Amino acid sequence: MRFVVVGCSIHSAPLEVRERLAFAAADKPAALRQLVGSPEICEAMLLSTCNRVEIYAVGQDATVVEHSCCKLLAEQSGMNTAALCAVVYCRSDDEALRHIFRVTASLDALVVGEAQIMGQVKEAFALAREERAMGPLLGRCLERAFHVGKRVRTETDIARHPASVSSVAVDLAGRVFADLSTVAVLIVGAGEMAELAGRHLLSHGTRRLRVCNRNLENGEALARAVEGSAVPFDELEQQLEWADVVISSTSSPKPILSRDLLAQVLKRRKQRPLLIVDIAVPRDVDPAARSVDNLYLFDVDALEQVVGQNLKKRKQEAKAAEKMVASEVKAFDKWLRSQGAVPVVKQLRQRFREVAHGEAEKTAKKLRLEGKQAKVLQKLADAIVNKLLHAPTQQLKGAPEDPVARARLVEAARQLFDLTSGGEEAASSTSAGTAPNETANETAPAARVVSSGSEGAAVAKAAMSSPSRSSDSPAVKPSQS
Numbered sequence: 001m002r003f004v005v006v007g008c009s010i011h012s013a014p015l016e017v018r019e020r021l022a023f024a025a026a027d028k029p030a031a032l033r034q035l036v037g038s039p040e041i042c043e044a045m046l047l048s049t050c051n052r053v054e055i056y057a058v059g060q061d062a063t064v065v066e067h068s069c070c071k072l073l074a075e076q077s078g079m080n081t082a083a084l085c086a087v088v089y090c091r092s093d094d095e096a097l098r099h100i101f102r103v104t105a106s107l108d109a110l111v112v113g114e115a116q117i118m119g120q121v122k123e124a125f126a127l128a129r130e131e132r133a134m135g136p137l138l139g140r141c142l143e144r145a146f147h148v149g150k151r152v153r154t155e156t157d158i159a160r161h162p163a164s165v166s167s168v169a170v171d172l173a174g175r176v177f178a179d180l181s182t183v184a185v186l187i188v189g190a191g192e193m194a195e196l197a198g199r200h201l202l203s204h205g206t207r208r209l210r211v212c213n214r215n216l217e218n219g220e221a222l223a224r225a226v227e228g229s230a231v232p233f234d235e236l237e238q239q240l241e242w243a244d245v246v247i248s249s250t251s252s253p254k255p256i257l258s259r260d261l262l263a264q265v266l267k268r269r270k271q272r273p274l275l276i277v278d279i280a281v282p283r284d285v286d287p288a289a290r291s292v293d294n295l296y297l298f299d300v301d302a303l304e305q306v307v308g309q310n311l312k313k314r315k316q317e318a319k320a321a322e323k324m325v326a327s328e329v330k331a332f333d334k335w336l337r338s339q340g341a342v343p344v345v346k347q348l349r350q351r352f353r354e355v356a357h358g359e360a361e362k363t364a365k366k367l368r369l370e371g372k373q374a375k376v377l378q379k380l381a382d383a384i385v386n387k388l389l390h391a392p393t394q395q396l397k398g399a400p401e402d403p404v405a406r407a408r409l410v411e412a413a414r415q416l417f418d419l420t421s422g423g424e425e426a427a428s429s430t431s432a433g434t435a436p437n438e439t440a441n442e443t444a445p446a447a448r449v450v451s452s453g454s455e456g457a458a459v460a461k462a463a464m465s466s467p468s469r470s471s472d473s474p475a476v477k478p479s480q481s
Contacts, residue, residue: 001042001137002062003096006069006088007054010110013087015301019282020077023048024253027076032133034072040064043135045128045142047103049120050165050193050281050300051110056100058137062092097141097332101325104145105152110165110304112314113158116192118149141332148328155324158317166196166249168303169277170204173245176275176296181205186243187228188236189250190218193279197247198226210243212236214250240265246276248284259288266294279303345393347419352389356381 008021023031028046035044035057043058055072059065074084091099102108106117125142128134134142153159170180177183185206187194190213201209209228213219216232223230231239240246240262250256257276262285266274271294278285278299290297360381364374392413413419 001058001060002065002092003100003137003141004057004059004062004065004069005054005091005096005099006057006066006073007047007052008087008089009052009054009108010301010304011108012089015281015283015299017077017079017087018051018053020079021048021053021073022281023053023076024251028127029131031072031076032128032131035068036131036133038068040068043128043138044133045124045138047121047124049117050279052103054103056096056138056141058135066090066092094329094333097329098325100141101145101148101328102322104142105149105321105325106158107152107318107321107325110300111168112318113153114164114167115153115159116164116196118146118153119192121149122146137336140335144328144332148324151324152321156317156320158314158321164196165279165300165303166193166247167200169197169247169279169298170200172277172298172303173201173247173275174204177244179205181207183244184208184242185210185245185247186239187211187222187226188246188248188256188284189213189280190215190222191249191251193249194247195222195225197249197279198222198228201247202226210239212239237261237265240274241268244273244275246274247279248276249279250284252280252284253282255282255284255286257285257289259286259292262286262289262295263292266292269294277303344413344419348392348413348417349385349389351417351419352385353382356385 008018010018013021023046028048031046032044035041035046035055040061041057041059045056047054047056053073055069057065057069059068070081070084070088070090073079073088074081077084099108104118104121106113106115109117121142125134129139173183173185174180180201181204183206185201185208187198187201187209190211194211194213198209198211207227209223209226211219211223211226211228211230212233212235213222213230214233216230219230219233222228236256240257248257262274262276273294273296275296276285276289276298278297281300283299285297285299287297287299289295357378360377361374364370364377369377
C-alpha cells in the first residue's frame, strides 16, 4: 500500500486559496465518506486548519489516490485542475510519512513548535475513526506521529517559549502599543484561537479586555477565563468604537466586518487609530478595509513577517527534532516492510502448532495423561514452537529493503514449509486470537499490502493481506490539547 499526502499550507498557498479549500466542521464527515467510498482509497484523514488543508490517504496506486484527493479539493474550492495543481502538493511513501510526522511535531507550522497543531491532528484522527475512515496502516502512522510529536516537545527546547498564531497576534499588538495593560482589547469569537489570544493577553497584563461572540454563553465563559467581560454580538459595532486593538477569530464563512462598516466606525472614532488582527480562516474582515484611513489590518499571512523574527532559536532546536522525525520514519518504514511477511508467519506458526499439538495429544494418550498434565504437555509444545520459529520470524519480518528480494524471501518460506495451499485458511482461523507465549508483534493484524514503495506483482502475490478497514485501528485515544 502507498501513503499519500495531498494538500496546501501557508507555505504553498495564499490565504485566498486556503479559504476556498477550507472545510467547515459540518462538511468533514461527508468528505471522509466520499474519500473512502472511492475504490482506490482504503484509509483517509482530513486535516483542515487556518494554516493548512491536507488529506492523508492510503491506497494501492499513489497516482490514482492523488487524483481522487485532488478531485475532492477541486469540488470543495470550485477551482479548475490547473489552478489547483499550482498550489497543491502531492507526496507519497517516505516523503508522505515524513510530512505527517513533521506536521504533527509542529515542524511545518507557521510558528515552529506551536502546541495547537497536535490537538488539531488528534481531532482529525478522532473524526476519521468515528467515520470509519481510519484503518490499521494510517492508524499506526498517526500513533507514531503523536509519539514523535510528544518526544519533540519533551526532549527539545522547541516549545520552551510557546508560540502560536494567537501569541504572534498579541506580540504584534505589543509592538504597536508599548504597554498592553492600559490598552482596550476586543476579542471577537470564543473558539480555541480566541481563547489562546485571551490567555496571552492576560499574561501580558491586559486589564481592559472584552469578548464579543454570537453565543453569549460561550463568550461569558471565555471572559471569565481571561478576567474580562462579555458583550452581546449585536453590540459589535459599538465595541469597535471602544477598542484600541481587535483580535478576531470567528468561524463565520463570510467576513463579518465590511469596509463600509469599518469606515463608519473610524469616522465616529474621530480617526483614532484602530489595530485589527484577523486570525480567522476564512477571514473575518473584508480585505478592502485596508484602504480605510487609520485602520491597521493584519491577517494570518501578514503575521508571517512577525513570525520570522521569532524563529532563530527554534530553528536550532528544530535540527534535533528533524533527526527524531527521520529516525521515526526509518523505524516506521521497517515496520511497514515487516508487515508483508505477517500472513506467511501466521501460516508457518499455525502449521507448526498443528503438528506439535497433534504429537502432544498422541503422547498424552500413550502416557494416559489427563487434565493438568495434558495441558502442561500442550504448553510445552507451544514453547518449543515459539523457540524454533523465533529466528525465522525475525528474518521474515526483517526482510530486505529491496522489494524483489523481499518477495523472494517470503515466497521461499511458503515453498520451503509447503504453505502454498491450505495455509491461508489455517492462518485466518487463528488470526482472531493470540496463542500461548506468542508476542503481540507476531500476531498483530496484517495490513493489506504493506510497503512504502512500488512493489510490483511479486510482492502483491507474496505479501498481501486484507483485513477490514476499521476493526484493526490502533487504540489511540485522541485527547484535546
